[in-house]
Amino acid sequence: MSKLTKAFRGVKKEMSMVHFPNKKEMAKFSIATFSFIILFMIFFTGVDFIIAGLKVLFH
Secondary structure, eight states, X not given: OHXXXXXXXXXXXXXXXXXXXXXXXXXXXXXXXXXXHHHHHHHHXXXXXXXXXXXXXXX
């Protein structure tokens, strides 16, 4: 039982050191995430169209 108690104390200690983002940071991180998603979406759509065009051209 002491191992379980020690484990919970360790978890409590680690959770006290965790930094949770505030509203401003959360908005900044969300904008960055959605920007990268849109950027990668455009990139992979372009690559897909190029590959499809090459496939039609050489087939």
